[in-house]
Amino acid sequence: MAGTIEKNYAEKVIEEIIEGMPEKTQKDRKKHFKVVGSDTESCNITSNRKSRPGVMTIRGCAYAGSKGVVWGPVKDMLHISHGPVGCGQYSWGTRRNYATGTLGVDNFTVFQITSDYQEKDIVFGADKKLSTMIDEIETMFPLNRGVSIQSECPIGLIGEDIEAVARTKSEETGKPVVPVRCEGFRGVSQSLGHHIANDALRDWIYEKQLGTPEVEDSPYNIALIGDYNIGGDAWGSRKILEEMGLKVISQGTGDSTVAELKNVSRSKLVLLHCYRSMNYIARYLEEIYKVPWMEFNFFGPTQIIKSMRAIAAHFDKKVQKRTEKLIAEKYQPYFDEITARFRPRVEGKSVMLYVGGLRPRHVMPVFEDLGMPATITGYEFAHGDDYQRTLEYVKNTTVLVDDLNEYEMERLIEKLRPDLVGSGIKEKYQCQKSGIPFRQMHSWDYSGPYHGIEGYAIFARDIDMAVNGPIWKMLTPPWEKAASE
Numbered sequence: 001m002a003g004t005i006e007k008n009y010a011e012k013v014i015e016e017i018i019e020g021m022p023e024k025t026q027k028d029r030k031k032h033f034k035v036v037g038s039d040t041e042s043c044n045i046t047s048n049r050k051s052r053p054g055v056m057t058i059r060g061c062a063y064a065g066s067k068g069v070v071w072g073p074v075k076d077m078l079h080i081s082h083g084p085v086g087c088g089q090y091s092w093g094t095r096r097n098y099a100t101g102t103l104g105v106d107n108f109t110v111f112q113i114t115s116d117y118q119e120k121d122i123v124f125g126a127d128k129k130l131s132t133m134i135d136e137i138e139t140m141f142p143l144n145r146g147v148s149i150q151s152e153c154p155i156g157l158i159g160e161d162i163e164a165v166a167r168t169k170s171e172e173t174g175k176p177v178v179p180v181r182c183e184g185f186r187g188v189s190q191s192l193g194h195h196i197a198n199d200a201l202r203d204w205i206y207e208k209q210l211g212t213p214e215v216e217d218s219p220y221n222i223a224l225i226g227d228y229n230i231g232g233d234a235w236g237s238r239k240i241l242e243e244m245g246l247k248v249i250s251q252g253t254g255d256s257t258v259a260e261l262k263n264v265s266r267s268k269l270v271l272l273h274c275y276r277s278m279n280y281i282a283r284y285l286e287e288i289y290k291v292p293w294m295e296f297n298f299f300g301p302t303q304i305i306k307s308m309r310a311i312a313a314h315f316d317k318k319v320q321k322r323t324e325k326l327i328a329e330k331y332q333p334y335f336d337e338i339t340a341r342f343r344p345r346v347e348g349k350s351v352m353l354y355v356g357g358l359r360p361r362h363v364m365p366v367f368e369d370l371g372m373p374a375t376i377t378g379y380e381f382a383h384g385d386d387y388q389r390t391l392e393y394v395k396n397t398t399v400l401v402d403d404l405n406e407y408e409m410e411r412l413i414e415k416l417r418p419d420l421v422g423s424g425i426k427e428k429y430q431c432q433k434s435g436i437p438f439r440q441m442h443s444w445d446y447s448g449p450y451h452g453i454e455g456y457a458i459f460a461r462d463i464d465m466a467v468n469g470p471i472w473k474m475l476t477p478p479w480e481k482a483a484s485e
């Protein structure tokens, strides 16, 4: 197949890359690479371990996983970045978790709220400051539906009792005040931040039962979770589900409210898009509220249609018939039109992916819908179960890499020359300077949505634009070109 790589060659390249590192690092990094194929049943790659010091890992921290990913998008709460000013400032408005509402009135997603720790706070603690902040929040933003306290590194180190402040303030305001122990030194990546954030949701929203959900019972009630509405993704997904005849009573945490978080327990089925970041709460909801959950994938025609059928199978014949009609009369013809337009322009080009905990596998099929095989894919913070799930998507020889660092990235693109790289902002300019087309696979390069029906059209257009951009023909100055001819 055009654009694919040879297994032996890929293994040789990995060996060469690893040889360029210090001995101890070589021993460790070796375990984080595997070359797999469609017949690989288990890859046993090492994952979810500490990064080697000094290698320029691409990972973030637990605060990023909790505040940046899980809690930050809940729009009618104010999320205090508790600690010095940096973490909140750098994560201010950088993740495109879209939300409706009036900013500063009932939508606070683009605010940077920080306790701005000073030296005296480190020495004496800042619990009083935190209490005052919550009082100020109540005065300035009366329509808020709660507050979360997102701990930055120093909080755990100085032993501040944020839980005591949360309990007192929650009693006073009658709203959830959620203390989250997501200090950046915990765990090895964003991943533990997800888990801690999910547990805070369990302990301080569900178990506290601060106000019960008020939503009409219906056999078609569903909850859509683990979708952060990047560039409007969750809205694209929601549209499909509603057209199928289902009622989305909760969407989370992208564009969600406190009320919607509570509503999840009243759904008949929990649909989980990002398994890595929210499987913990899905398991809890199943155990306590007996609501089943299932994973699905709304990237591109193949997976959308497959997922729609799998979701419909949980409901009655009415929903199933409606879903089939929708696919046959509306979605499939639309998808075919998009594929016919863009596939001939990008077919046979290979892709390297390196993203967080879900997309390195979830977007592989949408690239295949356009005839683009993934030859390299890897995660910043996936666990063994994510790698196992990745194997279900592998169609050709693929290099799997865990916790890639910038040196390895540079060497991989130099040796295996993918035709497109899909990764993050820290990788973008390095790839482009190497002459390789690049699309940001976290922020969608300020485009999107990529989930759902129209999402496919936007995705296909963006990939075409990146791969076939005229700029790639202009990298060598004409006088150098002439000299080499």
Ligand code: SF4
Pocket (backbone or CB within 6 Å): 061, 062, 063, 064, 086, 087, 151, 152, 153, 182, 183, 184, 185
């Ligand atoms: S590691 Fe600590 S200081 Fe750095 S961003 Fe995370 S919480 Fe903030």
